[in-house]
Amino acid sequence: MxxxxxxxxxxxxxxxxxxxxxxxxxxxxxxxxxxxxxxxxxxxxxxxxxxxxxxxxxxxxxxxxxxxxxxxxxxxxxxxxxxxxxxxxxxxxxxxxxxxxxxxxxxxxxxxxxxxxxxxxxxxxxxxxxxxxxxxxxxxxxxxxxxxxxxxxxxxxxxxxxxxxxxxxxxxxxxxxxxxxxxxxxxxxxxxxxxxxxxxxxxxxxxxxxxxxxxxxxxxxxxxxxxxxxxxxxxxxxxxxxxxxxxxxKSSFWQEDTTCIDWLDKQAPRSVIYVSFGSLVAMDQNQFNELALGLDLLNKPFLWIVRPNNDNKVNYEYPNEFLGTQGKIVGWASQKKILNHYAISCFISHCGWNSTIEGVYCGVPFLCWPFAGDQFINKSYICDVWKVGLELVKDENGFISKEEIWKKVEQLLGDEDIKERSLKLKEFTxxxxxxxxxxxxxxxxxxxxxx
CATH class of the missing domain: 3.40.50.2000 (Glycogen Phosphorylase B;)
Known part of the structure; x- marks a missing residue:
């Protein structure tokens, strides 16, 4: 046979x-x-x-x-x-x-x-x-x-x-x-x-x-x-x-940056905020500006994936006030290697399922920013069922403000219970x-x- x-x-x-x-x-x-x-x-x-x-x-x-x-x-x-x-x-x-x-x-x-x-x-x-x-x-x-x-x-x-x-x-x-x-x-x-x-x-x-x-x-x-x-x-x-x-x-539609792992190696344990919205999400320029300025406001090291379009060009302009001196911005990289790295403290994510499951089995706490489809269901699991993350909430204009990003990151990084639950969930998974x-x-x- x-x-x-x-x-x-x-x-x-x-x-x-x-x-x-x-x-x-x-x-x-x-x-x-x-x-x-x-x-x-x-x-x-x-x-x-x-x-x-x-x-x-x-x-x-x-x-x-x-x-x-x-x-x-x-x-x-x-x-x-x-x-x-x-x-x-x-x-x-x-x-x-x-x-x-x-x-x-x-x-x-x-x-x-x-x-x-x-x-x-x-x-x-x-x-x-x-x-x-x-x-x-x-x-x-x-x-x-x-x-x-x-x-x-x-x-x-x-x-x-x-x-x-x-x-x-x-x-x-x-x-x-x-x-x-x-x-x-x-x-x-x-x-x-x-x-x-x-x-x-x-x-x-x-x-x-x-x-x-x-x-x-x-x-x-x-x-x-x-x-x-x-x-x-x-x-x-x-x-x-x-x-x-x-x-x-694995199949990648964009050239992967490997220098970000060398950069992470130089950072302190659990110090880096990782930001990525997967392979499909698009945000408008005003929201992009708020995110950039929110990362500056945090005054902490960050690794930000800003995905190029199909022609390998980035669709966004960085705001004039954006310094970005604390962080590293790359076009695409191996998410698993990043999430598994000892330097990562939390994951600002669109909550697509592949990202969700990768964050869970690396034991990383989430800041949830869902855009469409099943991402809202996944956010409910992360915040309400597993309790391993917090939701970023839009203001009355429908934006997630730089102040909201600053406030929630600080809250998440100070929450020992969420960190402990994240590691337990990793183990169970x-x-x-x-x-x-x-x-x-x-x-x-x-x-x-x-x-």
Whole structure:
């Protein structure tokens, strides 16, 4: 009998590609074969940044293949609606031939399971029609998956309409919030994961959730103890996290700065404020100015990731009064190495799930600044459930002021209870991936199922 052979297909953004790469490395270490399918554009972009990384240290059981996304090279790929629908129009017809070609190369170990991230559900349909098992890797929190899964129920219960926007009994919902089950954090209806999307994208999410039912497992980069109440929502949920592969072959869309680690080495233990808003968040210039001046006001060392755009240019101007003498500003860097560094004292974060789970397993307290999607749910866990961080609160003009940044950082750094809880949560979370841990057992059961 051959070994399990997974065809893995991420939606082409770093927040999907990297967790799927980490899962692929875990599977490869457990004697599975991986075919990793990128879009041509995404593969070329990551290869240009890290040609050596993708070739060296690569488990021999991972093989990269590509298909076109249907867009022209000059098309704007930060327009996700355009990318999603172009992929859905073009790639499904090309996938069966690719599967056939891959299988012809190793007839003993044909593709036995397809793993996709969200937006790539069409591949589960292709696999289903070819008799190949399918699985979803959900790259956000399991709780946000539970909310998306519950869209039909929320509509049936009259909590929202079929566009995901108009809410009934509004005053009740605003006062009490929504709770899918007890022990899950309440969520303001204004912060549902899909609220930033228009009707077309909301319909896509609802339809995608139906397609995802073809996936026999919904894998999550989380642990049972972090979101335990959520796992009662569906037996398909399977926590395998945290993924802590610190592999150098992860995909980066930007050149990584390595000098910041040397800089951190020169700082005192637990002295540096780390600021990063992930690979997608954009803030306006006025808010950027407040953040810059807030970091000056703190008069403490800081490491700030100011991500370039697709043309490697920074979209922001620094305010004239900004000194920045205490800090280091870089375009992109290895977040895991930074969060694991003894010099880091706290993490000012947008609370995307990859950043949240990385902060948790490095034991770093958070200052939460959510922007969209599931980030508000993650903020609720950080501040209200795990109690390992504080929320930055907007003023009456909708800004997070420099004074608020100063006040909350000082409050957080003076709170010994939060620091202690952060280290305890790290310990509980890492217990899941020791040999006999909950996530490790789930991984082995999943691999046995794939056989």
């Amino acid at each position: 051959g070994i399990p052979h997974f065809l893995v297909i991420p939606y082409p953004i770093p927040g999907h590609v990297n967790p799927l790469m980490q899962l692929s490395n875990l599977l490869a270490k457990n004697n599975c074969k991986i075919t990793f399918l990128n879009t041509e554009f995404s593969h070329k972009r990551t290869n240009n940044i890290s040609k050596d990384n993708l070739k060296n240290d690569q488990p021999t059981t991972i093989n990269f293949v590509t298909l076109p996304d249907g867009l022209e090279p000059e098309d704007n790929r930060s327009d996700h609606k355009k990318v999603i629908f172009s992929i859905k129009r073009n790639m499904p017809n090309l996938l069966p031939k690719l599967i056939e070609d891959v299988n012809d190369l190793d007839v003993e170990n044909k593709i036995s399971c397809i793993v996709v991230t969200f937006n790539m559900g069409w591949a589960l349909e292709v696999g289903f029609n070819l008799g190949i098992k399918g699985v979803l890797l959900w790259t956000a929190s399991a709780t946000s998956l539970a909310y998306c899964y519950s869209i039909p129920k929320l509509i049936d219960d009259g909590i929202m309409d079929s566009a995901g926007t108009h809410f009934l009994s509004k005053w009740v919902l605003i006062i009490h919030g929504i709770q899918l089950s007890s022990n899950m954090p309440k969520i303001d209806t204004a912060n549902f994961p899909w609220r930033a999307h228009d009707k077309i994208l909301f319909d896509h999410i609802a339809q995608e959730m139906q397609t995802m039912k073809l996936g026999q497992w919904w894998l999550c980069n989380t642990t049972y103890n972090l979101e335990h109440a959520t796992f009662s929502i569906s037996p398909k949920f399977l926590p395998l996290g945290p993924f802590i592969e610190n592999n150098s072959n 890492l217990d899941n991936i020791v040999d006999d841990g909950h996530s490790s057992k789930n991984l082995l059961n999943f691999i046995n199922w794939a056989k």
